[in-house]
Amino acid sequence: MKMLFVFCGILILTGCPHDEKADNFSPTVILISMDGFRWDYFNKTNTPNFDELIDGGSKAEALIPSFPSKTFPNHITIVTGRYPENHGIVANKMYDPDFDEYYYIGQGSAPVLDGKWYNAEPIWVTAEKQNQTAMTMFWPISEAEIMGVRPSEYFVYDGSVSRNDRVDQILKWLDYPSSKRPRFLTTYFSHLDDVGHRHGPDSDEVKSAIREMDRTVGRLMDGLKSREIFQKVNIILVSDHGMATTSSDSIIFLDDYIDMDKVIMVDWTPVAAIRPKGSIDSIHSKLHNAHPNLTVYKKGEAPARLHYSSNRRIQPITAIADEHWSITTHDYTSQDDHADKYSGATHGYDPVYPSMGGIFVGHGPAFNKGLLGPGITNIHLYEMMCKILSLTPAENDGSIDSTRIFLIN
Ligand code: AMP
Ligand code: ZN
Ligand code: ZN
Numbered sequence: 001m002k003m004l005f006v007f008c009g010i011l012i013l014t015g016c017p018h019d020e021k022a023d024n025f026s027p028t029v030i031l032i033s034m035d036g037f038r039w040d041y042f043n044k045t046n047t048p049n050f051d052e053l054i055d056g057g058s059k060a061e062a063l064i065p066s067f068p069s070k071t072f073p074n075h076i077t078i079v080t081g082r083y084p085e086n087h088g089i090v091a092n093k094m095y096d097p098d099f100d101e102y103y104y105i106g107q108g109s110a111p112v113l114d115g116k117w118y119n120a121e122p123i124w125v126t127a128e129k130q131n132q133t134a135m136t137m138f139w140p141i142s143e144a145e146i147m148g149v150r151p152s153e154y155f156v157y158d159g160s161v162s163r164n165d166r167v168d169q170i171l172k173w174l175d176y177p178s179s180k181r182p183r184f185l186t187t188y189f190s191h192l193d194d195v196g197h198r199h200g201p202d203s204d205e206v207k208s209a210i211r212e213m214d215r216t217v218g219r220l221m222d223g224l225k226s227r228e229i230f231q232k233v234n235i236i237l238v239s240d241h242g243m244a245t246t247s248s249d250s251i252i253f254l255d256d257y258i259d260m261d262k263v264i265m266v267d268w269t270p271v272a273a274i275r276p277k278g279s280i281d282s283i284h285s286k287l288h289n290a291h292p293n294l295t296v297y298k299k300g301e302a303p304a305r306l307h308y309s310s311n312r313r314i315q316p317i318t319a320i321a322d323e324h325w326s327i328t329t330h331d332y333t334s335q336d337d338h339a340d341k342y343s344g345a346t347h348g349y350d351p352v353y354p355s356m357g358g359i360f361v362g363h364g365p366a367f368n369k370g371l372l373g374p375g376i377t378n379i380h381l382y383e384m385m386c387k388i389l390s391l392t393p394a395e396n397d398g399s400i401d402s403t404r405i406f407l408i409n
Helices: 002-013 048-055 071-080 123-129 163-174 191-199 204-226 280-287 378-388
Strands: 029-034 058-060 094-096 101-103 134-137 184-189 234-238 251-253 263-267 271-276 294-298 317-321 326-328 360-363 371-373
Touching: 029 071, 029 204, 029 378, 048 204, 048 234, 048 360, 071 123, 071 378, 094 263, 094 271, 123 134, 123 184, 123 378, 134 163, 163 184, 163 204, 191 204, 204 234, 234 378, 271 280, 280 294, 280 317, 317 326
Parallel strands: 029 184, 029 234, 058 371, 134 184, 251 326
Antiparallel strands: 058 360, 094 101, 234 360, 263 271, 271 317, 294 317
C-alpha cells in the first residue's frame, strides 16, 4: 500500500503523462476532416467506429458546403464561419488583380503559406489570441501566419505523412502536461477524396476507403480510451463537400462558343473563372444560354444564396456546370493523358445538389447523445466550436442558433 502511494507521488511530481484523471480536463475540441466524405457514405459499408461515435453523439443529416463546393473555400469556411467571398479564398485557384498574383493549392504551394490571402480569423487564431493553445496536424491554411498568429505547433502539409502518424501526433499532444496541452486540435485526411475522384462515389474502392477512414478514427478512439479521456474530449468529424460522378459524355466545350485566345481561364471545372482580355459583354453574350447545362453569370449577378459576388478575386464571368457535367476545351481533351480525365467524379457544384453534402458528427461532453439532426450549412461550425471552448467569436456569418440542438448547453 505504501509503495503504491510513493509510486503515484513520483508520477505526479514528474508530470504524469496521463494526468487526465484529474477532474480539471478543460473543454477540448479535436476537429477532424475527411476530405470528400459524402453525407451518405456511412451507409455504404461496415463502419463500427463511426457508428459508435454517431450512436454516442450528434449527427447532422449533412454538412452543406458553401459555394463553390471545393476543398479550400470550405475548409476555411468551417474554421472561420465566413462565406468564401468574405474569407477571401473563393476557389482553389484564384487570381488577385491587386496583388497581380495567382493562388493555388497542393503540396509545396507558396501562396498557401502567405497570410496576405486570408481575410478572416480561423478558430486557432481566435483561441491563441484568447490564451488557449491550438495545435494542428494539417488543416488547409493552418501552416500560414494569419493576423500575426500561428498555432502553437503545426505542420506544413505533406501528403506522405501516414494516417496513423497523424492520429498519433494528436494523441502525443494530448499527453502534454495540462499547462501545455492544446484545447483545440485539427487533423485532415485526403484519402477518400482522392479515391472518390478516381473511382466514383459508388465504387468498391470508395467503400474500402471508407473502412480505412473508419479504422483511422478507431485508432484515435482507442488511444483516447486507453488514456481514459474518450468521454472528456469533443471529437468533431466533418468533411468539406461530397462527390458526384462525371462522364466523358457530359462535357461542355468552351471553344465551341468562344475564342479561347480572348480570355484568361483562372479556373476550369465545374466552376470556370473567366477573365476576358477585351469586352466582358461580348464573351458573356456568347456563353450565356450557349449550353443547357451551363449557367453563366457576370460578376455581381450570381443569386444571393450563393454568396458569390463581393470579392475582387471573383472574376468578371463565372460559368457553373450542372451536376455531373465538366467544362473544358476540345484542345485539352484531345491530348492523350487527358482523355479519361472526365470519367470519374468531382465536386465544386452548387451546394443545392444533395451529392455535394458532407458530414458533421460531434461526440463528447458538449454534444447530445443519439441525436440525428437536420442538415446544417458549414458557416455555423465556427460559432459552435467557440461556444464549446468558451471563446468570444470574431465577426462571422454563422449563428449559434443553428447548432444549438446538437449541444447539451
Ligand atoms: P480537392 O480536389 O478540391 O478536394 O482538393 C484536395 C487536395 O487539396 C488534396 O489532395 C491536397 O493536395 C490539397 N491540400 C489539402 N490540404 C492542403 C494544405 N494544407 N496545403 C496545400 N494543399 C492541400
Ligand atoms: Zn475536398
Ligand atoms: Zn477533391
